[in-house]
Each structure stands twice: as structure tokens, then as C-alpha cells.
Amino acid sequence: IVLTSRRGADTPGAAELLADLAALGVDCRVARCDAADRAGMADLLADLRRDGPPLRAVVHAAGVSEVVPLAETTLEDLAYVIGPKLAGAELLDELLDGVELDAFVLFSSIAAVWGSGGQGAYAAGNAYLDALAERRRAHGLAATSVAWGPWTESGMFGEDAPEQLRRRGLRVMPPGLAMAGLRHALAAGDTCVTVADVDWATFHPLFTALRPSPLLADLPAVRALAARPAEPAGPAAPTGRDLVAELRPLPAEERRAALLDMVRTDAAKVLGHPSADAVDADRGFLDLGFDSLTAVELRNLLTAATGHELSTTVVFDHPTPAALADHLYAELFPDEGDPGEGGDEETVRRVLAAIPLDRLRQAGLLDQLLRLGRDTAGPAPTVGAPPAAPEGEIRDLDVAGLVRMALEGSDS
Template sequence: GSGMVPSWGPVATAGDVAALAVDAPAVAVLEAYGDGADDADEVLALTGRVLGVLQAWLVAPAFESGTLVVVTRGAVPAGGDADVTDPAGAAVWGLVRAAQTENPDRIILLDTAAGSGLDVTGVEMEPVLAAVLATGESQVAVRGTVLSAPRLVRDTTGAAVPDISDVPAAFDSEGTVLVTGGTGSLGALLARHLVAEHGVRHLVLVSRRGPEAEGARELAAELGELGAESVAVTACDVADRDAVAALLGSVSAQHPLTGVVHTAGVLDDGVIGTLTPERLAYVFGPKVTAVGHLDELTRDMDLSVFAVFSSASGLIGAAGQGNYAAANAYLDAVAHRRRAAGLPGVSLAWGLWEQSTGLTAHLGEVDQARMSRGGVLPIAPAEGMGLFDAALRVPAALVVPIKLDLRRLRADAVAGGGLPGLLGGLVQGGRRRARAGDRQAGAGDSGGGLAARLAGLTSQEQEALLLDFVRGHVAMVLGHAGIAKVGAETAFKDAGFDSLTSVELRNRLRGATGLKLAATIVFDYPSPLALARYLHREVVPDGVTAGPDVDVDEARLRRGLASLPLARLRAAGLLDALVRLVELNDHEPPIGMVDDADDETAIADLNVDGLVQLALGDK
């Protein structure tokens, strides 16, 4: 469909954002294309530039109600063409997905076809922008005249967790399998599984510390008992090309390399505002750089399996993991590229593993609560290996082994937590509220519900309800069973809030109230009570309440008002309002048409609500 395009302007750097803020068009367009070098330096340069623009744009007051459209070219496999022609652009998608989760309804990803010639100087950008904004989707690919949005679908080819006997012989028992991160908890779990269930007899387990890693020697011995004939545990930095080349050269000619499983990875979590190019580079090392070397240096070998362990965070956009999401989205792109070139390649974008395994071992109670509240349940080791086997049977470059509680997802979507668009196909009726015009209506509905609950309450009752409302959301974010643990005046920072939990609380309150709340709301109003009072001012117009601010002795108030001379009310500027109230509420004749004795009766007949609003000077 077509529609009017709001005012828009291009930005390429953080500096451009400041310049554009002078006119502040409704839409800013950032082009993020790789230069074709297809290496780690290019990925880092492009994601670093996009990060700079995101950071500048998100904090610029002039763009608070605007939309940033990040345009990539060939970064996602859309339509019939499954190839990804710009893996650096794919990493941008991972980074921006995290930014979208942290800042709902503010950023749109738009991928165009390679060679489409669509750019911010081209006239055809306007109708495309109009069409994309009209969809209400936050992630869109344009191929010709077709717009598509990403959705996860259930795999039916590898239905459920298979019996191992159904799995085709993916691994050659005479060949050698290389496992990176092989001495870590996931790598070790996988190595045992390959030997015991897949008949793999020759393994090279690689990690930074190699044989010096904790439990490495015991693991090698255990694999021997399970049936492995040779297990080499090697120290190697897989981000070092020469080291990887030497490692591959050390594999025995009698048992050539036939399989690669890359499980290595590191985390360095932080919300978009706190990330830096250095923090991108740190996480990219064992992911982007290492997989680039493994992909390039094994291309002439006869591999039957090239599997990389990626993360669903790169697809769903885990808040606080922009750098990790970008690195994993790049891994997914490498698998697509390999498959398009006729080579084996599969990326397994794992959900949440049980806490004992390496990368999730750092997760605290709050992180675990966040994941499970989002409907993502932890995968037990045995389940995970079953999912690994199922993934090998799926004829796709990207598989998402994840355990989801769909009922929880649906409930969370309804409660204002929203639902990532990617999961919309799995949850009926849970599609995220549309953006654009629909977005305003959706937000208003939520706020209207809250306003309706507050109607008819006294000011104190309203504040108490809002305080419990805030405490309820705080308890949910912190993983508490109820609000009892949430003190009304306990500072958020003392309750355990960090930048990530602050972002989540803001987004939940935003979804539930329909208010545009600043990202700094938790710092501006640093306790549940302060935040509740702020919401009170925002949700209830002009502080109007349906009852008194103090407990009133009604009979005494009526007597007092009845004894007031009319001139006193007139002098206080209350008489006109009183006349209108009497006309509207009691259908009595106006005060000027009856004598003074009847005036007093008219006032005496007003209910307390009317009297108090009158006394407060509310017109």
C-alpha cells in the first residue's frame, strides 16, 4: 500500500544526527552497507558506525517521538533468494534488534535487495518508506514490490526430538571432528555426545587454555573410555588466523577433518548507551573473526558438518546484549553463505541453557527471571543434545533450538510486555501492537484502562493504587513472587536495579500506561513512591479526583457551607462554577432567580464531590 511519507532526512554518522536535530524530521534514514570486504574489520567498522548513530539519536530530545530507519542491502535471506550477500549488514541487524527491544517503537530495520539501487538520494525511497511505515512492522525486507517480515515457524521436518537411530550418519567415524570451546561445559557435553551417540572416534578439542583448562585431562580420559581412539586437547586462539591454519595442518592425514562444531563465545553485556567499539571487538573475536577463519580455511576440505553455536539473542534482540546479538547474527549469515555456495553449514541459534553451562553461568536471579518471563525456558543438557541431533536433520541454514512457554508469552503480550514480532506466528492473537497510527491507539487503550481504574477514587486511593501498580512491575522485573519485597521508598539502585532492569521497567510501564516515558525515568524518579507520584500527575489530568484529599465530616461541611454568605462565595470567584454545578447536577433554577434563603438550600443539596470540586476552584 502507499501513504504519505512524513518529513525525513539522511544520517550517516553521529555528527549528522546533531546537524539533523535542528530541523528534526519525523524520520531519519541511516544506510548501513558493508563494503564487500567480508571480514571482521569491515563488520566492526560498520557496526561501530551504526552504534554511534544509535547512541546519538536515542538521546537527542529532538528525535524523542521520531523514527530511525536503518537500511541494509542483502543482510537477510528474504523471498526465494536464501543467500545473505552482506554479512556485515547481518551483524547490523543483530545490533539494531537489541536496540529495538530496549527502545520499543522507535527504530525500523529495512533490508533491500542487493543491486536494487535504492538509496537515500534516490526518488524511489519515498514510496518504499511510506509502504514500510504503513505495515506497522519493525523489521521489513523489500524484494521487488513484495514486503516481508521475519517469523519463527515450527520445524516439521525434524519433528520433536528424534530418536538417534533416525539421524543420518552426519559424522564420519573415520574422520576427525574439531570442537572449538571444546573444554567448556557446552563443548564437553557435545564431545561426549559425539563419541557416545554419533560414533565419532577422533576429536580435536580447542580452547584458549587447552590442556590447562579445568577438567580437560579428565575429559580426554572419559572420552577414551566412551570409545574415542584419539583426543587432542589443544590451546589455540581461534581468532588468530595463523594459529587456526597451524591447528588444521596438525590433523592427521589418516583421519582428515570431516566436521567442525564451533561452540566458543564470550559475553560482555551492556545496554546500547554503554557499548563501545572495544566492547564490540571483544565479543566479535571468538565469533566473527574465528568463524571467518574456520570458514575460509576449511573450504577445500571435504566436510560433512560445519555447525556453529549461535544465540536466539541475535534474532529476538535480547536487551543488554547488542554486541553479542550482532556477533551471532553474523554467524547465522555465514551459515547462509556457505549453504548458498553448496557447502555444509548450519547455525544453531540456541535459546537459554540451564545455568550450569558456560555462557549462562553468569546469569543471576534477575536475568533468569527476565528470560523465563519472556516465555523462554532453560534447556537441560540431555534435551539440548536431542535438539542438536534434530537440527542436523533440518534442511536449513538457520535453526533455532529453543524451549518456549507459549502460554506465558501470550499472557506477557496481553499484560503490556509486548511480544517480539519474530514470535508472532507462534502465538495466536499475540501480534505486537502495530506502530504508526495504530501505535497511538494501542498505547491510549492501555493508559485508558489505568485511567478507568483510577476514576472514582480519592487522591490518596489513586496514589495507593499507582504505588501498587509500580511495585507490581518492579517485583516482576526483579523476579520477586509478589510486591511484599518491594519497599515504597527503597531506592531502585538499592533494590538491585541496573541499566538493563531500568530499561525493562520503563518499557513495561510504557506498555501498560501508554505514556511516552524517558529512558532515564528510573533515575529521575528513584523510588517506587516517587515514580508512582509522577505517573499520578501524568495519568490523572490536573490532579482531579473524585473525592476529598482529606477525610471530611460531611454533615459539618454542609452546615459550614450553608452558613456562608453568598457574597463570600462571589468574592472567592466560586459563584459562577457553583451556578453551573447546580444547573447541571440538580436541574434547579439558577441562583439569581430565587431568593437568598433558597441559595443556601441549593448549596446544602450539593453532594460532597461537587462541593469539594467547587472549593478547589475546578471549573
């Protein structure tokens, strides 16, 4: 076995690894060679042809990862993350052209299969490995690309990542289990295969909270979940209180205030804030830091507290704490009509702010709403009126910001 890395024998743990392999009777050496260095890789392969037995298998496992939002990803970020994957694989494919191999294994990632937040560059680099494996197979060459789920011990993540992954339904695999998956893939002749330990009952609802996934929906384990008979309806998780009975004697505005306080308190709990003060009632949940996991966790807390079954997308359907509190009010007290019936300005603002931007656009109302704000403001702004926002700023606003802009314009 020939192991390569940029630091060679100076790589931390290399000496211990060599000793362990020697104790198992394995002849192993460590070479200083960057997988993306053409001259270094060519020299190493020449040495192996000259001094060693014929090369029979190659495993390309190089990779680096960093979490950067896609909109903030630079060309330098792309080069840093994609380079070790793409350049190393291309070099091995080129330099071993014509060499008959038993295996040509590429270490890909589940990020390339279904995506991973903040890892757009890493997903693209690994998707390239999958495509390279398909290309080699099409030319009759050995190739197996394995899209790995997270590993223990050698995984590319921080200390708290395993718990975060578990909460999302991804269990980290011990190396022995992962290697069993690799042996099976090679024996079966797979070209591209995913090896991951997934708790589908947890992962699938979170992954599809915002949109369905045809890729996952056809998996046998996911189909089995969908076919599972619904559990008989029963009482909500015990909370020691009857929220509706508690709130019904209160005036409507006090009920809404109590529901808003509950939403903000539970949102703070999910996000790890010490108090509800950190959760602005009119700030979007996405701006507050919510993702699919925390959105479902907040929905679960509110379902338990209200005794009312809420959809998994409720946080995204009603994108601010104030809007979600209004939705809860309508669900818990349907006999009192739409909270917007009064038509007071504050209620109208809340109701408009709760409407997702796409719904305003689909209904053909977004342009009219913005036009109403501009027209009402008149050609010359009155003293003290805010200046018109530039077009670029309008594009960056969320729903609440757009509605607020239109309504503030109508005040002048």
C-alpha cells in the same frame, strides 16, 4: 575428536572430560589453539591432515558475552565480544576451502534472532554466523548455524540467571535435549535454525509489551495462543478488600494520594526495594529500572488490587508513578470526570507529565510547548530564574523533564 581452546589441556575439567570420552571408546585429544589465531589454526589443520583421518566435521562453539547497554558500547567492547565469533568462523571457512565436510556447525544465539537486552555486540556477532552459513550454503558448502536458547551446566550466565530467564518464559535446556535438536537440524539439512525451550504464553506478552513482533506472531504456538477463546470474565484475584468502596468516601486528593502510595509500594516490591521511599513519584519508570518483565508484573499487581483490567503497556503509557496513579483514578472513578477539570497548576503539571513524548510530537505540540516556555521567560531572565538549558541537555530530558522545563519557564 579434536577439542581446541586457548588453554588446551590446562582448561579446567579437560582431564575429566578426556577420561569420560575414553571410557566411551572415543579417541579424543585436546589442542592448545585460539580459534581466532590464523597461524595456530593453520598449523593444527596441517597436523590433522598429516597424522589423522580425514576431517569430516567442524563445530565452531567459541564465544564470550558481556552485558553493556548499546549507547555505552565501545569499539573495544565490540571487538572483545564479536572477535571470537567472527574471526574464528572466517578462518575456518577460509582454511577449509575446498575440503569436503559432512557438517560445518556454527553456534549462534537467540540474541541474533529476536534480540537480548544489553547484548547488542553479542547479537551482532551471532547474526554474522547466520549470514556466513547462508553464504556457504549458497556456494554449495556444508553449513548449519544453530541459534541456541539457554543451556544448563554449560550456559554462559550467572547463578541467578536461570530463574530470571524462567520468569521471562525461557527455560534452560539440558545438554541432552539440545543435542537432540542439533541432530534433528543436521538430519533435516537446516541452514539457520533456532533451538530453544520457550514458554510462549509467558514470553510473547512480555516481548511484545511495547511493540508487536511480526516474526513471533506467525509462529504456530503463538497463533494458537491468539486463537484461544478468552476466559470468561470473573472476579479479580481475591485481595480481601474492595478498593473502590474503600476510597469512595475520601476526598478526591486523598484518593489520589492513596492510589499513588499503592503504585509506589507495588513498584518497590517488583524492583526489590524494601519500601516505597525508593520510588520517586515523578521519576520515569524506565529511569527507576523497569523493563518489560517488571512492567507487566507491576500491571498484574495493580490489576489484582483494583479489580480493573489494565493493558500490558500501562506502565509505559503512563511513564511515572504519579501519572499512573492519575490514570488509575480516572479508571476507577469515571463518574467524577477528568481529574484535570479543575485546571489547578499541580493537576495540569501531572497531566502534561503523563503524556508520552511521541504523542506530544505527533500532535505537533512539543515545539510549541518548548517555545512557550522560552517566550514566557522573556529575552532576559529575571533574578533567580534558572538559566536556559543548552540544546544538548534538552535532547536528553524525558517527558517529565521537558514539561517541567516549560512550566518552570512560565513561572518567571
